Amino acid sequence: MTTTEYDLATRRGRHLVQTPASPLATRLELLRNTLRPTPHVQLAMKRMDLFAKLEYVNPVGSIKDRAAYWILKRAAERGEIGEETTVIESSSGNFASALAAFTHLVGLRFIPVIDPNISSTYESFLRRMCPTVVKVEERDDTGGFLKTRLQKVKELCATIPNAYWTNQYENPDAMEAHYELTAGEICADFDSLDYAFISVSTGGTIAGVSRRLKERYPSIRVVAVDTEGSVIFGGAPRKRHIPGIGSSIVPPLVSHARIDDVVLISERETAAACQELLTAHGLFVGGSSGTAFAAIKRYAAKMPVFRRPSVLFLCPDRGTPYLDTVFDPAWAARLG
Numbered sequence: 260m261t262t263t264e265y266d267l268a269t270r271r272g273r274h275l276v277q278t279p280a281s282p283l284a285t286r287l288e289l290l291r292n293t294l295r296p297t298p299h300v301q302l303a304m305k306r307m308d309l310f311a312k313l314e315y316v317n318p319v320g321s322i323k324d325r326a327a328y329w330i331l332k333r334a335a336e337r338g339e340i341g342e343e344t345t346v347i348e349s350s351s352g353n354f355a356s357a358l359a360a361f362t363h364l365v366g367l368r369f370i371p372v373i374d375p376n377i378s379s380t381y382e383s384f385l386r387r388m389c390p391t392v393v394k395v396e397e398r399d400d401t402g403g404f405l406k407t408r409l410q411k412v413k414e415l416c417a418t419i420p421n422a423y424w425t426n427q428y429e430n431p432d433a434m435e436a437h438y439e440l441t442a443g444e445i446c447a448d449f450d451s452l453d454y455a456f457i458s459v460s461t462g463g464t465i466a467g468v469s470r471r472l473k474e475r476y477p478s479i480r481v482v483a484v485d486t487e488g489s490v491i492f493g494g495a496p497r498k499r500h501i502p503g504i505g506s507s508i509v510p511p512l513v514s515h516a517r518i519d520d521v522v523l524i525s526e527r528e529t530a531a532a533c534q535e536l537l538t539a540h541g542l543f544v545g546g547s548s549g550t551a552f553a554a555i556k557r558y559a560a561k562m563p564v565f566r567r568p569s570v571l572f573l574c575p576d577r578g579t580p581y582l583d584t585v586f587d588p589a590w591a592a593r594l595g
């Protein structure tokens with residue numbers, strides 16, 4: 260048994276022996292009713308059975324609802340957050356949106372730390388939901404904003420009383436959310452799977468999902484999908500424009516994932532793949548979904564020809580916030 264398997268087992272055990280829940284933990288637990296299993300749809304493809312799991316059906320609109328809910332719930336169960344807590348997090352949009360909605364619902368304060376790459380839709384949403392939004396403007400040494408955002412989070416945590424950093428880049432509860440919820444649903448829905456393509460940013464999704472899928476489907480190949488210019492899998496840092504995928508640091512959670520292959524996709528290919536998902540398959544989804552689809556099409560040449568493999572990818576969010584960018588042909592044409 261590896262360290263992470265041990266961790267997940269003991270963490271589940273600890274959950275079962277919880278003593279009386281705090282009122283905050285009880286309020287958070289009620290949220291479980293809104294996080295219902297997300298559907299999957301089959302896309303018409305020549306050489307494979309391709310399934311898209313529609314994570315944008317989550318209540319606030321993305322796969323990050325799962326991590327936000329689970330992290331808050333676990334922190335409340337452990338007594339790490341209480342009624343006076345101010346939650347603080349750096350996010351490119353989806354995670355902050357989920358935290359904004361859930362903290363509001365249970366009566367906690369939340370300060371999101373965002374950067375200029377955020378879509379205007381998410382920024383407007385956060386400014387409506389949160390009295391304070393901190394936007395960093397300075398790029399870090401990799402050309403991205405993540406390091407500047409994390410520095411700002413640390414400064415806020417040092418100065419605000421009862422601050423709690425959900426730390427989506429390192430928090431094992433994010434991985435556990437996907438192990439229990441996202442992957443739990445996949446295992447319930449599919450008797451067999453040959454490939455799973457998962458786009459990576461903090462690594463929480465791929466860590467939790469890959470571990471559970473490898474247990475359930477021992478011969479599955481897990482393909483990590485990243486964007487050119489991201490450093491997660493050893494690439495050279497470069498300016499990136501599409502939020503929700505890639506990172507300018509190597510997130511610790513990625514080391515817990517079970518990855519067989521990595522595919523790097525350019526932002527131009529991402530834009531083309533998003534357009535194709537919309538026009539050829541009727542799926543209006545965001546950049547990381549398109550990146551995974553582009554990776555599947557490129558990887559298809561490596562798949563067996565003697566039988567149709569069953570392939571799954573996640574659609575973490577909808578296309579709406581990307582209308583002025585990924586779905587704007589003039590914007591896409593300017594990509595390197």
Ligand SMILES: Cc1ncc(COP(=O)(O)O)c(C=O)c1O
Pocket residue numbers: 321323353354458459460461462463464465502503504545547548575576
């Ligand atoms: C749209 C979108 N896709 C994919 C991801 C990647 O998920 P993870 O951070 O768990 O690697 C994110 C994370 O923010 C996201 O917002």
